Amino acid sequence: MASQPDYYATLSVPRSANADEIRKAYRRLARKCHPDLNPGDKAAEERFKKVQEAYDILSDPKKKQMYDQFGFYSESGAPGGAAGARPGPGMGFGGFDFSDFVPPAAGGRASAGHAGAGGNFRDLFSQFFGGREREEQPRPERGGDLEYALNIDFWQAIRGTQVRLNVNRHDGCAACGGAGADTGAAALCPQCNGSGNVNQMVGAMKFSIGCPRCGGSGRLKNTCPSCHGDGRQARTESVEVRIPPGAQLGSRLRVAGKGNAGAMGAPAGDLYITVRVEPHAFFRRDGDDIEIQLPVTVSEAALGAKIEVPTIDGRALLKIPQGTQTGQKFRLREKGVENTRKGARGDQIVEVVIQAPKANDERVREILRELARLNPEDPRADIWTKV
Numbered sequence: 001m002a003s004q005p006d007y008y009a010t011l012s013v014p015r016s017a018n019a020d021e022i023r024k025a026y027r028r029l030a031r032k033c034h035p036d037l038n039p040g041d042k043a044a045e046e047r048f049k050k051v052q053e054a055y056d057i058l059s060d061p062k063k064k065q066m067y068d069q070f071g072f073y074s075e076s077g078a079p080g081g082a083a084g085a086r087p088g089p090g091m092g093f094g095g096f097d098f099s100d101f102v103p104p105a106a107g108g109r110a111s112a113g114h115a116g117a118g119g120n121f122r123d124l125f126s127q128f129f130g131g132r133e134r135e136e137q138p139r140p141e142r143g144g145d146l147e148y149a150l151n152i153d154f155w156q157a158i159r160g161t162q163v164r165l166n167v168n169r170h171d172g173c174a175a176c177g178g179a180g181a182d183t184g185a186a187a188l189c190p191q192c193n194g195s196g197n198v199n200q201m202v203g204a205m206k207f208s209i210g211c212p213r214c215g216g217s218g219r220l221k222n223t224c225p226s227c228h229g230d231g232r233q234a235r236t237e238s239v240e241v242r243i244p245p246g247a248q249l250g251s252r253l254r255v256a257g258k259g260n261a262g263a264m265g266a267p268a269g270d271l272y273i274t275v276r277v278e279p280h281a282f283f284r285r286d287g288d289d290i291e292i293q294l295p296v297t298v299s300e301a302a303l304g305a306k307i308e309v310p311t312i313d314g315r316a317l318l319k320i321p322q323g324t325q326t327g328q329k330f331r332l333r334e335k336g337v338e339n340t341r342k343g344a345r346g347d348q349i350v351e352v353v354i355q356a357p358k359a360n361d362e363r364v365r366e367i368l369r370e371l372a373r374l375n376p377e378d379p380r381a382d383i384w385t386k387v
């Protein structure tokens, strides 16, 4: 599997960087390795392209979210391309929504600017950092996209699932094949009796005007009785959707061609499914990581212990060291969610919560008092230096 570029590293920003920091880093790097400042330097040019690609993704909230979520952003909707690990799409499954990706015109834009600006760096630069023009490409008038929300439970999200959705969509009319007209002979227009003209009175004057009903042709185009001439028909279709393992709240899937049919036989739009994952009572998800809170006794925390903890694949043994404090977190590597796109598993993070003994028993209270005498440590000593 090809390794995915680390766009954050490319821009030398932390993953927590905000939009402003990302933009600043990009500008700084783009200036540094701009081809005009490094004539003939292939390495700088390559770097320039990489920086632009990184910025292209990280500056677009939608792409950035996708990248943060899956570790890569693919230009093609085909899920096999970059991830490789995914099995072939199931019926009607078009992969996650990468359809609106605009390929980084980075190199192209820069060299076009170069030619146009006649080597004038300032002109090129303002052009380059000015508005981002996107060339609108004429597209055939396709049908509208449909949006559906899908609720799945915690385990379905982790393991993947296959669901059938009843989608209300406009499909091509079966009766007329989408043409909107039936095949019978065109009938005479009843308004003009086939003449194509009707009389209209304006004041006392009579005018002959083109018949508004038939448009002056004298004949009515037969309209399909099923779709009333629209060529489309509303129907409920059962669409099978495969949710890959590792889906999380907000994951968006595209099922190509299952949106509304286009008018007069134009291609259909796509069906987009946004996944909502119901929370689990115990396991909490943070991307591919699973987080849990683990209650431990004072003795376990103070002396150290080996504790059985639940994970999404069963029990695992966690060793906590002597002197563990509440809030301390331990990582069980690769016990998190399998991310088929990254080809890696997340971790399970275990947060320790120390529970005080109930001390219902006089003997227990006695031991605790004894402990207090033996352990004169003041856990609050530190806070007075901070306030």
Ligand SMILES: [Zn+2]
Pocket (backbone or CB within 6 Å): 173, 174, 175, 176, 177, 178, 179, 180, 181, 224, 225, 226, 227, 228, 229, 230, 231, 232
């Ligand atoms: Zn029809």
Ligand SMILES: [Zn+2]
Pocket (backbone or CB within 6 Å): 189, 190, 191, 192, 193, 194, 195, 196, 197, 211, 212, 213, 214, 215, 216, 217, 218, 219
């Ligand atoms: Zn007419």
